[in-house]
Amino acid sequence: MPTFQKLNRKQLLNTFKSLKNVEFPSILSQLKEKHPLRRKIDKIWLEILGYKGNKDQLLDHLYESLAKEIVILKEMMAEKA
Numbered sequence: 001m002p003t004f005q006k007l008n009r010k011q012l013l014n015t016f017k018s019l020k021n022v023e024f025p026s027i028l029s030q031l032k033e034k035h036p037l038r039r040k041i042d043k044i045w046l047e048i049l050g051y052k053g054n055k056d057q058l059l060d061h062l063y064e065s066l067a068k069e070i071v072i073l074k075e076m077m078a079e080k081a
Contacts, residue, residue: 011044012044012048015040015041015044019037019040019041022037024037024038027070028067028070028071028074031063031064031066031067031070032063032067034059034060034063039056039059042055042059043055043059046058046059
C-alpha cells in the first residue's frame, strides 16, 4: 500500500512543469523506445508507491510486456475491421 506521506509534491510539480510542453510520441513508441521522459515519470511513481527493487529492470520488463500486448490488440482490431 502506498504511503502518501512520502508523496513529494515538489518533485511531482517540478517534473510536470519541465514536461508540460513536451510532445510525446504514441504510447507504443514510448514503450518500445523506452522513452527517457516516460521512464522519468514512471520512476517517480515507483518511488511514491514505495517500490524498493531495481526500477530500471522492472520498467524494462513492463515496457516490453505492455508494448507486446498493444501490438497484439492492434492486430486483433485490424482483423475485425
